[in-house]
Each structure stands twice: as C-alpha cells, then as structure tokens.
Amino acid sequence: MGSKSFAGFGHPKGNLFAAARQPSKRTRTVIRASLTVKTRRFSPRETVASHHPGRAATRRATMGGLEIRERGKRMRLDGLVQGWLTRTPGLIETLFDRLPDVLFYVKDQQGLYLWANQTLIDRAGLLGVDSVVGKTADQLFPASGLSTVAQDLEVIETGRPILELLRLYQTKRGDRYWCLSSKFPLRDDAERIVGLAGLSRDLPRPNERHQSYRRLKTFLEFVDRGLDGSVRISEAAEHAAVSMDTLGRLVHEVFHVTPKQLLMQKRVDKACRLLEDTSMSITDISAACGYADHSAFSRQFKVATNMTPAQYRSFRT
Incomplete structure (x- = not known):
C-alpha cells in the first residue's frame, strides 16, 4: 500500500478532519491570524496555560502564530486551520510519527486500524503501516486486545469518548508501559459515527530530584x-x-x-x-x-x- 495518508481513509471526501463535527455556534474559540491587527505574537517558550481543575477558566495555546483561546473545557480548530493541516501532504502523519511516547491511531466502525503512528507500529513488533491497516487490536496485542476491541466498539456505538484512562499495556516483546489513554468518536457530515481516533500517552518516570x-x-x-x-x-x-x-x-x-x-x-x-x-x-x-x-x-x-x-x-x- 506504500506510504499512506490517513486523511483519505474512511470518508468519501478523503478527509478525516472533514468527517469530524464542526464547531457549534456556542463554541467560544477565538483564532486570530497574524494578518489582523489584534494578533499578539508569542515567544517559542510560551506553552498552553492550563485551566484550574473544576473551574471555567481561559486556556490559551499558540500554533504557528495563531492564538487559540477557550472559555471552559472545549477547544477546537476551525475549518481554516483544519484545511491548513490537511492540505500539506503527510504533515499530520509526520507530526504524530515524531512522538516517541505517544501511540496514535484511527479506526473504522468495526475497530479496524485505518492508520497508526510509528510508535504503535514499533511496539506491535511490525515493520510498517501496511502491516497494521485492516487489523484489530487483538491481532496486534494478543495479551489484551479483545478487551480493547470491546472498548473501541463501545465508544463507536455510544458516541461517548474515553478521557485519560490510566492503563497498563504490554508490547509484543512483553514490555509493560503505564499510559493515559483517550478515545474519541469520529463523525461524518451527517453526524454519523464513522470510527474513532485515539491516543495513549506514556507516563514518564518521576523525577526524584523534583x-x-x-x-x-x-x-x-x-x-x-x-x-x-x-x-x-x-x-x-x-x-x-x-x-x-x-x-x-x-x-x-x-x-x-x-x-x-x-x-x-x-x-x-x-x-x-x-x-x-x-x-x-x-x-x-x-x-x-x-x-x-x-x-x-x-x-x-x-x-x-x-x-x-x-x-x-x-x-x-
């Protein structure tokens, strides 16, 4: 199958981002481009200012000269930014492949992999994305895959995401990793769930000198x-x-x-x-x-x- 862009899987328009639900009118996200007089440039050192747990505070992030703000817990990129990301061939895949401690994947309605990043491929003991596409989690990770497939199908059937679930998983070689796992349903233009996107982020070793x-x-x-x-x-x-x-x-x-x-x-x-x-x-x-x-x-x-x-x-x- 060669090097695949997951933007073309599972959606007639060839764009998984287009399949996701567009922001509603109530979403309070403000995106200011550098061409506007209201733009404020951020230094590379600035990071996301996380809100205090349980409070509707403002969260701010920067991305390529953009300012993204949110009041409350929901923050989404609008169609303009989604277009920027998907019109650059291979960009999203390359970004996720550069995350050595994150497993990222996209699956269809049956829980079959449409795409996975290099970290997931490596930990499954496989050689390339072609060996992942069309398989389920139980085929890649036999130790716990059946329960993972059931969890995938529950997200797809109910439309309820899983957020920051602490879990212990094992690689093909038997290595154990603690991670925080999240899964989100993907929707098409008609609001039908067409699959899911998920990620598992390794927990880093605690710094005892902290x-x-x-x-x-x-x-x-x-x-x-x-x-x-x-x-x-x-x-x-x-x-x-x-x-x-x-x-x-x-x-x-x-x-x-x-x-x-x-x-x-x-x-x-x-x-x-x-x-x-x-x-x-x-x-x-x-x-x-x-x-x-x-x-x-x-x-x-x-x-x-x-x-x-x-x-x-x-x-x-």
Missing part, C-alpha cells in the same frame, strides 16, 4: 507501607500535613496522574509482581494489595490491564 517529589516523600512512604491495607488518600494527606488540593497539584506535577490514580497504579504494580513471581492465590494477592473484596480487585485489575489476574498470570509466566 522539589515536589521531596515534598511528597512522607505521603509516598505512608502509601507504600499501607498498600496491604485500606489506606485512604485523605489519611495519607493528613499524615503528610498537606491539603487535598496541594496533594493533587504535587502528585500531578511529579507523576502526571491524580492521587487516586497513583494509588491504583501502585496496587496494580504490586499485584503484577506477585502474579509473576509467586504462587500465591489470587484471593491472597487481592488481600496483599489492599482489596477486601476479591471481585473488586479483579474488576480494578481488568480496568487497568484489560486482562483478569488469571489471564495476566497465564500470559506472563
């Missing part, structure tokens, strides 16, 4: 000591003498997740080690990871890994 990491030391030690019990985030925050708001900010600065996600990550990591390295029963592992209810442990483990504990042990041993 000032916020040092402030979290007492909190982290308390959590690690209490993993085999019913440790609560509020208890750990009180023990570390930090407010819940401050704790949330510090944890996100260092680990890029919420405190609740961090606790779940630690418990699942411990469960993975015990499943791989011991012959303990799954019930005993559940208790050792702080779950009083075996079924609750299995549900949480499957949410994170797309496998049951028994399936994970079978795959890894």
Whole structure:
C-alpha cells in the first residue's frame, strides 16, 4: 500500500478532519491570524496555560502564530486551520510519527486500524503501516486486545469518548508501559459515527530530584507501607500535613496522574509482581494489595490491564 495518508481513509471526501463535527455556534474559540491587527505574537517558550481543575477558566495555546483561546473545557480548530493541516501532504502523519511516547491511531466502525503512528507500529513488533491497516487490536496485542476491541466498539456505538484512562499495556516483546489513554468518536457530515481516533500517552518516570517529589516523600512512604491495607488518600494527606488540593497539584506535577490514580497504579504494580513471581492465590494477592473484596480487585485489575489476574498470570509466566 506504500506510504499512506490517513486523511483519505474512511470518508468519501478523503478527509478525516472533514468527517469530524464542526464547531457549534456556542463554541467560544477565538483564532486570530497574524494578518489582523489584534494578533499578539508569542515567544517559542510560551506553552498552553492550563485551566484550574473544576473551574471555567481561559486556556490559551499558540500554533504557528495563531492564538487559540477557550472559555471552559472545549477547544477546537476551525475549518481554516483544519484545511491548513490537511492540505500539506503527510504533515499530520509526520507530526504524530515524531512522538516517541505517544501511540496514535484511527479506526473504522468495526475497530479496524485505518492508520497508526510509528510508535504503535514499533511496539506491535511490525515493520510498517501496511502491516497494521485492516487489523484489530487483538491481532496486534494478543495479551489484551479483545478487551480493547470491546472498548473501541463501545465508544463507536455510544458516541461517548474515553478521557485519560490510566492503563497498563504490554508490547509484543512483553514490555509493560503505564499510559493515559483517550478515545474519541469520529463523525461524518451527517453526524454519523464513522470510527474513532485515539491516543495513549506514556507516563514518564518521576523525577526524584523534583522539589515536589521531596515534598511528597512522607505521603509516598505512608502509601507504600499501607498498600496491604485500606489506606485512604485523605489519611495519607493528613499524615503528610498537606491539603487535598496541594496533594493533587504535587502528585500531578511529579507523576502526571491524580492521587487516586497513583494509588491504583501502585496496587496494580504490586499485584503484577506477585502474579509473576509467586504462587500465591489470587484471593491472597487481592488481600496483599489492599482489596477486601476479591471481585473488586479483579474488576480494578481488568480496568487497568484489560486482562483478569488469571489471564495476566497465564500470559506472563
């Protein structure tokens, strides 16, 4: 099939961006081009100013001399900018191929890959996009693919996106990566869902020299000591003498997740080690990871890994 542009897949007009829903009149996005007198140039050092969680604040980003603002949580590029992106052959593919810690993909209504970036291709142990197109996740990642396909079809059937879901996935070689995964339905001009676009972003290793990491030391030690019990985030925050708001900010600065996600990550990591390295029963592992209810442990483990504990042990041993 050669080098493919995913702009031509799955849409009669050959443009996946055109298939996405156009901004509504209520969308408060302002895009100012450099030809207007109201434009303000930003230095290359300026980045997105993220809004405070839970508040309708203004978020600002720069992109090629454009200023994009949003009041609230929704920010979209208008048709003009979409046109700029899609009229340059191969630009979008090249941009996503330059992200070594992001898996990006587009799928059709059956959950078949239409396009994937180079990072996903590499981690699937394949050689090129031709070996991905037309396959499903269970064919690329047998360990957890069936659950991923079911999740894809749920997004396509319901139209509800998945945002920043913390999950642990495994490559073809057995390497494990924690990531934040998001999936969004794609729509055509008639508002029909024609597929989905998704990405999974690797969680970076925490910087132990970061000032916020040092402030979290007492909190982290308390959590690690209490993993085999019913440790609560509020208890750990009180023990570390930090407010819940401050704790949330510090944890996100260092680990890029919420405190609740961090606790779940630690418990699942411990469960993975015990499943791989011991012959303990799954019930005993559940208790050792702080779950009083075996079924609750299995549900949480499957949410994170797309496998049951028994399936994970079978795959890894």
